[in-house]
Amino acid sequence: MKTPEPADPESVLDEMLERLQSGDATADDAAELEALLKADSDLRRRFRSRMRMEAHLFSIFGADQPAPMLASRETTPANSSAAGSRIIRMRPREMIAWLGAAACLALAVFMWSTRERNVAPDGTSLAHRPPAAVPLTVAQEREQLLASGGDVLHIQFKGGGNAVAARADGDIVWSSEKQSGYLRLHGLAGNDPSRSQYQLWIVDAGMGTNVFINGGVFDVKKETGELILPIVVENFIREPILFAISVERPGGVVNPTGDHVPLVALAP
Amino acid sequence: MVSEHQFLRLFAEHKPHLRAFAHSLTLQAGEADDLLQDSCVQMWQKLGQLKVEGDFRAWACSFLRFNAMNRRRKNSRSPVSFSSEFVDQLAAENEAEADLADAERTALQGCLEELTPMQQGLVRQYYAKAEVTIADLSKELQRPAAGLYKILQRVREALRTCIGARLRKEGFSHSITN
Numbered sequence: 001m002k003t004p005e006p007a008d009p010e011s012v013l014d015e016m017l018e019r020l021q022s023g024d025a026t027a028d029d030a031a032e033l034e035a036l037l038k039a040d041s042d043l044r045r046r047f048r049s050r051m052r053m054e055a056h057l058f059s060i061f062g063a064d065q066p067a068p069m070l071a072s073r074e075t076t077p078a079n080s081s082a083a084g085s086r087i088i089r090m091r092p093r094e095m096i097a098w099l100g101a102a103a104c105l106a107l108a109v110f111m112w113s114t115r116e117r118n119v120a121p122d123g124t125s126l127a128h129r130p131p132a133a134v135p136l137t138v139a140q141e142r143e144q145l146l147a148s149g150g151d152v153l154h155i156q157f158k159g160g161g162n163a164v165a166a167r168a169d170g171d172i173v174w175s176s177e178k179q180s181g182y183l184r185l186h187g188l189a190g191n192d193p194s195r196s197q198y199q200l201w202i203v204d205a206g207m208g209t210n211v212f213i214n215g216g217v218f219d220v221k222k223e224t225g226e227l228i229l230p231i232v233v234e235n236f237i238r239e240p241i242l243f244a245i246s247v248e249r250p251g252g253v254v255n256p257t258g259d260h261v262p263l264v265a266l267a268p
Numbered sequence: 269m270v271s272e273h274q275f276l277r278l279f280a281e282h283k284p285h286l287r288a289f290a291h292s293l294t295l296q297a298g299e300a301d302d303l304l305q306d307s308c309v310q311m312w313q314k315l316g317q318l319k320v321e322g323d324f325r326a327w328a329c330s331f332l333r334f335n336a337m338n339r340r341r342k343n344s345r346s347p348v349s350f351s352s353e354f355v356d357q358l359a360a361e362n363e364a365e366a367d368l369a370d371a372e373r374t375a376l377q378g379c380l381e382e383l384t385p386m387q388q389g390l391v392r393q394y395y396a397k398a399e400v401t402i403a404d405l406s407k408e409l410q411r412p413a414a415g416l417y418k419i420l421q422r423v424r425e426a427l428r429t430c431i432g433a434r435l436r437k438e439g440f441s442h443s444i445t446n
Binding site: 010011014018020045048050053055056058059060061158210241246266268 | 309365369
């Protein structure tokens with residue numbers, strides 16, 4: 001009688017990783033895999049490499065590559081409390097519709113119109129001057145970008161325990177396709193513009209982790225509830241990996257001093 | 269003493285490795301993202317502990333390791349987890365392979381370019397979101413799940429072979445395939 005050939009360890013790993021990913025794995029599966037890995041140091045080494053490869057692939061393709069939305073993945077609405085640390089990326093099915101000449105034209109028109117709204121009459125960027133108020137239209141534009149899908153990133157800010165951000169939260173909505181985004185904040189301590197200003201920084205994977213791109217300075221008035229600001233940067237942002245807000249001298253600085261960084265948001 | 273600015277730069281620099289490490293601890297990409305984000309905030313809050321930039325990676329990994337164990341304890345009913353001792357063992361082994369992990373990532377980026385456009389498309393769709401399963405892809409592409417599973421297996425195998433070859437050229441004796 002012929003003995004069945006033992007399963008190829010790599011195939012076992014493939015199958016197990018897919019089951020883990022799909023949520024179909026059971027406690028018995030995990031125990032079986034653990035026993036297998038404990039008994040075979042070579043297989044364990046391959047397993048570690050496999051897990052790293054999986055993580056690298058998610059990291060490479062998950063951040064900025066457009067992909068059609070899958071039928072079972074509906075957009076999750078932003079929720080500052082429930083979402084907590086979760087990073088919400090939206091790739092709705094409508095993304096498919098963007099793949100064509102008509103979509104390119106629409107995108108160009110949208111970018112042009114957005115650019116117009118983000119530039120002050122005197123030609124200076126609104127992101128580099130303190131916001132006078134929070135016009136409703138900015139909030140609406142933010143919602144519009146959030147709902148537009150595509151490569152839109154929606155990232156929650158997290159505080160680092162700094163006093164000025166003790167009760168602060170907020171989020172970033174950013175699209176590299178549109179080179180447009182919005183910063184939303186609640187509860188950040190008010191600043192005295194004659195002494196210091198808040199400054200937004202962006203780290204882009206394409207420009208290296210040593211380069212902090214200036215996202216503009218802004219003020220927070222004591223009575224401000226929710227603050228929404230358009231983000232306008234002079235550099236092309238290809239793959240943002242980190243947004244941070246620092247406290248700097250009036251007018252901002254070329255490089256963050258790093259003395260006070262109240263809030264940070266990490267892209268996936 | 270490491271400043272907050274230095275911390276942000278270090279975190280951005282080491283993020284690919286830390287994410288891979290988190291993935292190996294949680295076994296699920298979505299969980300890994302949550303673990304990394306939560307750990308980042310804790311690291312930031314305890315930045316005073318970090319005296320030298322060169323210690324950052326090991327220091328950060330210790331947060332991931334500790335938080336992974338905590339999450340596991342809090343969610344003890346989760347059916348898909350290894351034993352605490354085994355997670356510890358994997359974590360220690362992973363930390364010792366930091367250089368290899370960096371080299372693997374660089375090699376992988378080159379190897380992805382060697383895939384056919386169809387393979388690249390499938391990989392992009394599968395890995396675009398942590399929660400995507402082959403069943404999801406099957407519905408989306410209207411193709412049998414078994415066929416997609418085999419294609420992905422072949423693609424992973426091709427990537428492993430390619431990464432192994434590139435790493436051997438760089439002098440790594442133990443790589444992903446041997």
